[in-house]
Amino acid sequence: MMELTGLTLAELEQLMRSLDEPAYRARQLRDWLIKGRGLDGMGNLPASLLDKLQPLAIAQPARVLERHESKTDGTQKLLFGLPDGHTVEGVIMRYRHGITFCLSTQVGCAMGCAFCASTLQGKLRDLSAGEMASMCYLANQSTQPEPLSNLVLMGSGEPLDNYDQVLAFLRLITSRDSLHIGARHISLSTCGLPDKMRSLAREGLPITLSVSLHAPNDQVRRSIMPIARAYSMDEVLDACRDYISQTGRRVVFEYALIDSLNDQPAHARELAGRLRGMQCHVNLIPLNDVPERQLRASGKEQAAQFQRILGELHISATIRRQLGDDIFGACGQLRVQRLKTSFVDHSEVKP
Numbered sequence: 001m002m003e004l005t006g007l008t009l010a011e012l013e014q015l016m017r018s019l020d021e022p023a024y025r026a027r028q029l030r031d032w033l034i035k036g037r038g039l040d041g042m043g044n045l046p047a048s049l050l051d052k053l054q055p056l057a058i059a060q061p062a063r064v065l066e067r068h069e070s071k072t073d074g075t076q077k078l079l080f081g082l083p084d085g086h087t088v089e090g091v092i093m094r095y096r097h098g099i100t101f102c103l104s105t106q107v108g109c110a111m112g113c114a115f116c117a118s119t120l121q122g123k124l125r126d127l128s129a130g131e132m133a134s135m136c137y138l139a140n141q142s143t144q145p146e147p148l149s150n151l152v153l154m155g156s157g158e159p160l161d162n163y164d165q166v167l168a169f170l171r172l173i174t175s176r177d178s179l180h181i182g183a184r185h186i187s188l189s190t191c192g193l194p195d196k197m198r199s200l201a202r203e204g205l206p207i208t209l210s211v212s213l214h215a216p217n218d219q220v221r222r223s224i225m226p227i228a229r230a231y232s233m234d235e236v237l238d239a240c241r242d243y244i245s246q247t248g249r250r251v252v253f254e255y256a257l258i259d260s261l262n263d264q265p266a267h268a269r270e271l272a273g274r275l276r277g278m279q280c281h282v283n284l285i286p287l288n289d290v291p292e293r294q295l296r297a298s299g300k301e302q303a304a305q306f307q308r309i310l311g312e313l314h315i316s317a318t319i320r321r322q323l324g325d326d327i328f329g330a331c332g333q334l335r336v337q338r339l340k341t342s343f344v345d346h347s348e349v350k351p
């Protein structure tokens with residue numbers, strides 16, 4: 001089945017031609033797609049056209065199965081259902097500067113990071129560009145009259161392990177045919193695949209690259225991120241320098257602070273040494289606890305000390321706000337358990 005949300009306006013026009021329909025129908029169809037409508041909700045399209053499309057194409061490959069809304073800060077957690085029965089999550093966060101949607105790029109993940117819930121069952125499959133666009137349209141619809149202003153590819157999955165579909169999605173969603181979200185308002189987070197990072201730097205899409213570093217050296221990194229056995233930190237950091245020089249954009253490093261493992265003053269000094277002179281920012285993330293693996297979040301003081309040391313060594317760093325005042329803040333890989341415990345406390349389920 002063709003996914004209509006994955007098509008550009010030009011491709012929709014071509015489809016209309018092939019169905020002997022006037023080209024202007026493509027625009028009407030596109031307007032409905034962006035509104036999150038399926039074929040059964042497209043009021044001004046003739047039944048004859050919809051009948052032709054029905055056996056060929058699916059309009060919205062994603063649908064909202066569950067919606068959990070925080071009463072305190074307006075954060076919404078969405079569970080999307082896909083045509084083959086898989087489900088993925090997305091999170092809508094309200095900030096003063098606009099609305100951010102945190103999007104998944106794969107069902108599950110193959111990367112195997114020790115602290116991450118999304119990878120527990122491995123990668124089940126890639127998401128298509130049409131599925132990713134569909135989730136954005138549904139999310140965008142649910143925040144109206146305010147539109148989504150920012151996108152972060154930080155949900156489940158490794159976006160650069162689904163490169164072609166993610167790129168097709170990014171080209172679409174930034175275009176006038178779609179939500180027209182500025183590339184500068186989009187962040188893509190990767191565990192650090194150097195070859196793909198270098199390709200991305202040459203796509204002419206000035207998105208922000210976030211790199212999940214989580215360690216000041218290869219030894220610590222390999223103990224929590226299997227991908228670090230395939231690529232050294234030097235290779236990852238070289239690819240970051242390349243990204244900076246190609247795009248002129250600073251790179252953001254994500255660093256989840258894990259008690260004792262990577263949060264000591266010596267770690268902070270080592271990290272600062274590795275990042276010296278780079279146009280970058282470090283995002284310190286309080287770890288969402290992973291009890292099965294004996295990984296625990298660093299304490300507040302440890303985190304503050306880590307940040308202070310980086311600052312003294314001229315590395316800009318901030319601590320990401322923790323759950324509570326900002327439920328799910330920009331971390332798309334929250335554990336199911338976490339959802340059950342801390343989220344439902346503040347939320348109501350709206351089917």
Ligand code: SAH
Pocket residue numbers: 111113115116117153154155156157158159189190191192210211212254256285286287288289290331332333334
């Ligand atoms: N695969 C990509 C994008 C998804 S993860 C990546 O690795 O960057 C988005 C961010 O959430 C990553 O920085 C990831 O390392 C982080 N993350 C995953 N599990 C976490 C946890 N339990 N606590 C804090 N951050 C976590």
